[in-house]
Amino acid sequence: MVPRIALHFTWLLLAVCVHAGSLLLQNPRFTITSSTAAQLRADTLSLTEKPEPLKLEPSDTLKLTFQITEKSEGKGVQPHQTFLRFYDSVSGEEGIQPVRVTPGGKAKFELNMARPPASLPPTTDHPLEVSLILGSFVHEPTTFDLFDLYVPSSYTPVPHPDEAKFHKLPLIHHTFRPEQKLPPKFVSAIFAALVLSPWLVLLGLWSKIGVRVPHLFSPRIIPFTVLLGAFEALLCWYWVDLKLGQVLLYGGILAIPTIFAGKTALAATGEWRTGKN
Template identity: 80%
Template structure:
């Protein structure tokens, strides 16, 4: 019994808090302010479809009230919905309502609203949507509206990027022909000939390195060889940061070994050893 009474109380509260429209009226006028059509809207039956020309203006006025007291109220949200039943396109236009519940809307076809969906020869179903935290939501079907067909929108500069592109066909240059082996051999000999000349000249010179493998010179020579190995390793695998690190480590003993080698060479030349 208590449960049924709670439901009845809730239903009564919702009924008392519902919203209604008072004096909804539309007016269609031409560009020279001549009134073409004007009438009061019925909330139970749609009027004959409204038609706007390219220069006509539609004005809609109404007041939102509480259904039981008739007091003007301001809903939290008020929208006009333009819906094309054939295409499924729709547009939503917010409406400003005063604290007393009065509202007006104007649609000038010379400056159409961006909320109007793309139109063809089909009418737009215009309805009013009311939303509130303290009242039950409401929706009223007002009228059907014919307006001039919209122009095809200009193509966006990036429109082509969103379509399927043709398959990419790779074109490769023909394989480069190698020169005759005789020409390759001639140029290879020309590249190696300076080394042959250098080796021949070295054979004519008496090169003496008597102390190359002494204990004073050998460490410096080995460290120089380590630098050469490091460069080859860098060319094969190492990165620049690793080369700088390893080279810095090798540089420390190389400096001392080089100093010792120079000192020993000076002693030998002076005939002290």
């Protein structure tokens, strides 16, 4: 019997806490004024039944006032978040506008159609459903449906210059050029012979002149000659297989001994020409 009474007491206490945490909307009232401050329409809102749809002209202003109170004590409270939601049920567009609430729970909101807020969704000839959303860590979140609102149709927004970049692009089809046709081997052989012909002419002229290089295999000349041959071999290797970075690396390594060997070879050649050796 005692556990059953305790269970009922717990549920009763929970219901009291939930009841105490509810929020109410007191004295919600709207006023529509023209650009000359003339009052066009004013009324108190009913939370059980929507009024006739409100309509704003391009220069009208809508003023909305209300107070948020606790249901249990009736004193004004300040929710952590208070928003007005403008929703177009036809297009599905919506806009959320925050509302400032005082510590005493009083709030005032103005919608000037001469300077509409950026949060107002694109509008057509369909009404916007306006509702009030209250969020709090202490009280239950609450939503109040206030009224339907007709506003002037908005202009078509100017497309952003980068908008096209975010559209779906056409499928990319890769096209490859046909393989390059090689010339006949006979033509390649003719041009290869033309490239090698200067060497044949050079060797023929040397044979006629009788060029003599008596010191070519001298110990002071042969290192320089071998290193020059290594450079020629490196260039041939580059033409066949190596990459440019590798050629620069190997060429830089070969350049160091080539400089010293060339200096020695030039010094020896100078001595032979002057007859010092």
